[in-house]
Amino acid sequence: xxxxIKSPELQTLIAQRLAxxxxxxxxxxxxxxLNASSRMxxxxxxxxxxxxxxxxxxxxxxxxxxxxxxLCLDREEDTGRDIQL
Numbered sequence: 804x805x806x807x808i809k810s811p812e813l814q815t816l817i818a819q820r821l822a823x824x825x826x827x828x829x830x831x832x833x834x835x836x837l838n839a840s841s842r843m844x845x846x847x848x849x850x851x852x853x854x855x856x857x858x859x860x861x862x863x864x865x866x867x868x869x870x871x872x873x874l875c876l877d878r879e880e881d882t883g884r885d886i887q888l
Contacts, residue, residue, distance in 0.1 A: 808814050820832055823887075 808817070815827065817832060821828070864870075
């Protein structure tokens with residue numbers, strides 16, 4: 804099967820994906836797009852995303868992509884500002 808892509812914008816997007824090594828080939832790009840489309844159809848047919856992919860807050864933090872990065876999220880104390888009354 805041969806596919807012809809006539810849209811310059813689409814050609815540019817595909818070239819960018821291939822250049823970034825995010826995906827290995829046209830087949831992988833098409834597979835990812837078709838899978839995403841299928842998931843969107845399932846969401847439209849079966850309700851909202853919150854109902855389908857609902858997790859507990861603990862599971863959300865346990866599966867976080869930032870887990871194990873040893874991030875320091877401390878902030879300096881906000882002492883407010885001086886005002887004249």
